[in-house]
Amino acid sequence: MQENFSIGDLGRLTGCQVVTIRYYEKIGILSEPGRSAGGHRIYGAEHRDRLTFVRKARELGFSLDTVRSLLSISETPEGTPCADVDHIASRHLVEVREKIAALKSLEGTLEGLLDICSHTTVEQCSVLDALRD
Amino acid sequence: MQENFSIGDLGRLTGCQVVTIRYYEKIGILSEPGRSAGGHRIYGAEHRDRLTFVRKARELGFSLDTVRSLLSISETPEGTPCADVDHIASRHLVEVREKIAALKSLEGTLEGLLDICSHTTVEQCSVLDALRD
DNA sequence: ATACGACCTATAGCAACTATAGGTTCAAGC
DNA sequence: GCTTGAACCTATAGTTGCTATAGGTCGTAT
Numbered sequence: 001m002q003e004n005f006s007i008g009d010l011g012r013l014t015g016c017q018v019v020t021i022r023y024y025e026k027i028g029i030l031s032e033p034g035r036s037a038g039g040h041r042i043y044g045a046e047h048r049d050r051l052t053f054v055r056k057a058r059e060l061g062f063s064l065d066t067v068r069s070l071l072s073i074s075e076t077p078e079g080t081p082c083a084d085v086d087h088i089a090s091r092h093l094v095e096v097r098e099k100i101a102a103l104k105s106l107e108g109t110l111e112g113l114l115d116i117c118s119h120t121t122v123e124q125c126s127v128l129d130a131l132r133d
Numbered sequence: 134m135q136e137n138f139s140i141g142d143l144g145r146l147t148g149c150q151v152v153t154i155r156y157y158e159k160i161g162i163l164s165e166p167g168r169s170a171g172g173h174r175i176y177g178a179e180h181r182d183r184l185t186f187v188r189k190a191r192e193l194g195f196s197l198d199t200v201r202s203l204l205s206i207s208e209t210p211e212g213t214p215c216a217d218v219d220h221i222a223s224r225h226l227v228e229v230r231e232k233i234a235a236l237k238s239l240e241g242t243l244e245g246l247l248d249i250c251s252h253t254t255v256e257q258c259s260v261l262d263a264l265r266d
Numbered sequence: 267a268t269a270c271g272a273c274c275t276a277t278a279g280c281a282a283c284t285a286t287a288g289g290t291t292c293a294a295g296c
Numbered sequence: 297g298c299t300t301g302a303a304c305c306t307a308t309a310g311t312t313g314c315t316a317t318a319g320g321t322c323g324t325a326t
Contacts (some may be wrong), residue, residue: 008303018304038291038305049266056264061239064277064282071287074261082258086250089260093243100236103229106194110226117219124217127222128207131189132182141272151273156314171322173273197313 005043014051021051027065028069029054062092138176147184154184160216162204164188195225 011018024030029053034042053074057067073084102126119125144151157163163184167175169259199221206217218260250259 032199053264078256080255082255085260096240102224103233122213122215123211128219131186133184
């Protein structure tokens with residue numbers, strides 16, 4: 001029993017937009033599927049699985065370039081150590097933490113500015129003051 | 134006494150790259166400055182102040198489109214209420230907090246995956262498992 | 267007078283899509 | 297069998313906020 005999906009089906013199954021699927025094909029993240037007589041793309045289970053992988057990796061914030069690496073690692077023969085995956089994920093975690101730290105600092109600054117703003121006129125606005133130097 | 138700056142000077146004074154200054158001019162964030170006989174841009178104090186404003190607003194994470202709004206509000210006559218600024222800044226703060234929340238959730242997910250990874254082979258890797266569904 | 271850094275324009279590229287235009291195919295209902 | 301309309305097709309341009317490249321000109325210090 002073999003499953004066939006249209007590009008719309010695949011989008012629904014994976015939570016991916018149709019245009020994005022075509023885009024992934026164009027940049028080589030997904031392989032070219034078969035075509036119907038009229039030229040419509042026909043996908044199988046392996047495309048669905050691969051796209052699901054891509055989608056989840058993107059949800060975890062990995063770049064498409066990193067997704068490429070993760071895909072190729074995940075397709076290595078059984079027994080291959082997963083140290084590379086570990087390394088990629090750890091580095092990503094570090095970056096996520098750095099972003100959180102930067103945004104928290106920004107949050108504090110904005111809170112400070114809004115706190116001291118007396119909400120009156122533009123020449124007394126603490127937010128504008130902070131920008132004007 | 135009037136001050137004149139070359140584009141390089143302006144970049145140094147504001148911490149902005151020369152190409153970025155030209156880009157800001159192109160998209161209308163900065164007005165076109167005067168030119169030397171040979172066609173080099175000549176800036177004055179008002180350009181420096183405006184660019185400083187832009188730069189600081191960008192550092193606070195405001196989009197260029199929002200920076201445009203902030204600039205135009207800051208140039209309204211004295212006495213204009215700053216409620217709009219307040220509104221823009223508050224909304225931005227909300228967005229910053231949303232981003233922090235999303236990244237924290239992501240951080241937790243990644244930590245969890247890395248924690249349970251036994252660091253062995255690709256077919257047992259918890260990180261890849263999570264992506265494979 | 268000459269060297270050389272700083273400047274000039276125009277165009278393309280980056281990430282990761284999204285939007286638009288204009289045309290074709292497929293499947294369901296009559 | 298025919299029609300309708302949603303879903304599909306391609307190609308190209310736009311988004312944000314810059315950065316990079318190429319190929320040339322200007323300004324100033326010696």
